[in-house]
Amino acid sequence: MKLMVDEDNRAGTGAAMAEAEAPTDAIESSPKMRAHGVNVWYGDKQAIKDVSIEVRQEHVTAFIGPSGCGKSTFLRTLNRMNDTIPSAKVTGEIELDGEDIYSSGMDVVQLRARVGMVFQKPNPFPKSIYENVAYGPRIHGLAAGRQELDAIVERSLKRAGLWEEVKDRLTESGTALSGGQQQRLCIARAIAVDPEVILMDEPCSALDPIATAKIEELIHELRGRYAIVIVTHNMQQAARVSQRTAFFHLGELLEYDETSQIFTNPKVERTKDYITGRYG
């Protein structure tokens, strides 16, 4: 119960900061997630080499880098989705609010409820729109009755900017929606369990520019309420939506700084080459 109170407090401070237009310079709060010396192996192949990074509640953090640089792999270590790959091995420390998520005391199911995920391809369940959003709250027992569940579904769909489009057809299949709507449904599904962090793995790569713009708008609105980490191939997108950007190359974190700094004045030569389109 004490834990719940703590979480509420955190959400409160986060929201307050969002209202204060999230100042981009250093803030004296502790980071939401902290990774230290993380290595990931797939069998003998090392995919991530000694990555240390901090993710803050009030920021949208973007991971950029060429294909195969490990940014998606690293993202998936943040909520232990890599556990499903038998050959994957993770060393180092990753903390969520100072708690090691790879410790034996951490329940992976609870972790994933606190650190939600949105995937590259929209993957709604082949169930109704309502069921898609209600599934998470239901398995975690977040709603006491039908009315509470209805309220959660409505709130989540509203936050995901989908409510107006689907409120009259909640019983229709989630897979019947357009690609952009499906992706927003997946975001609604992720925020329905009230996570603290949302990981987005190239959420717009399968969408057209208009749907992409809507998702980016949504990310803006969600900033501050949730810590958001987004992997993207689209440099303009990283520049548009994020406050901090991390540049990955061959499994190493080469540069991590404020987004404006990375795009205007990169310190590392490779970052500059990548951003200016020299390779990628």
Next chain:
Amino acid sequence: MTGRIRRRYAAERRFRWIGLGAILLSAGFLALLLFTMVSNGARGFTRTEVQLDIDFAKAALFLDPATVRASGAKAALAGSDLQGVVAKAAEARYGAQGARLFADTAWLEVLDAIESDPSVLTRTATLWLPASTGVDIAAKSDSDAEAERTYEGLRSGNAVRTRFNSGFLTSADATDPAAVGVWGAFKGSLLTMLVTIAIAFPIGVLSAIYLEEYAPRNRWTDLIEVSINNLAAVPSIIFGLLGLAVFLNVMHMPRSAPIVGGLTLALMTMPVIVIAGRNAIKSVPPSIRDAALGVGASRIQVVWHHVLPLALPGILTGTIIGMARALGETAPLLMIGMRAFIATPPGGIADPATVLPVQIFLWSDEVSRGFVEKTSAAIIVLLVFLLAMNGVAIYLRNKFERRW
């Protein structure tokens, strides 16, 4: 250039015609099979009846209707010689050889007639009784000259008719082909299938889930996979030997019983269900698992809420293929003694029984010509059973099928 395009179109046309030809050929064979079965088997569902007048008053049964009403026909007539009554009446009407016109079981129908209306005991009744196998064959197809002459004589006297043989669907095996029925074998098949599906389906599906969702990929699981694939291809008679050795000789289960048959067939069906189940589970897109894991579902919730519902149509299809094979299986059941002559339908899974394919095999082996049409008729019953089972499966599959 145009020549190449023309050749390409010609090849496409040719291929289409060859495909169409293959379809027509197989449809033709199927039609031929069905036509032969139905034209032979339809006669198995009818029987020939011969008219007989019985003067019960003179038959010296020493019974009056009141006794029969009071104690029931079976008890009241237990000691009386109805067979003799029928024979005498037949000789009176059709001459010295008259008794040979009627089936051995004709007196049972006289008994039924008395039971349904005891007042016949005081008068002369005209009954239609089942004809003997000789007359039956003469009525339905060619027979030897003497039988044909007898039949013609009966026909000219309007003393013979053909009726639907309800006894074929309600009675069990018998020595007289005029009296046999498939109910015993049908019930045996039904009980055996129930045992098979009750054992093979849960074990098969759970094995498939474990192997696909939980088992680590290593040498042991590879070995298990190879073994299961091999088991699915093992000749069925081997499973029969296994059943004989394990269930009968070691575990001392009842011989010829549906429980042993069902267990043996379950061993045979399980690998098919496991393979089909694994393929169905494998074909569920991984993105659905990711989605469920991503909102914090546990492994078992992912399986029960998402993977299994989506894989169920595929699993059911595989199960039906396995069950259809089990339903038509004869060899392993011969090994565990289900080829015995069973004249009463089984009352439960531990009673001696036979199954439809074994019954067909037994009848096809009989010398008496009367069994030919009964064999075909039993095949029709088996095919109808099979179609009904497949129909249920297709209904279930469509019910659970979801599109995405």
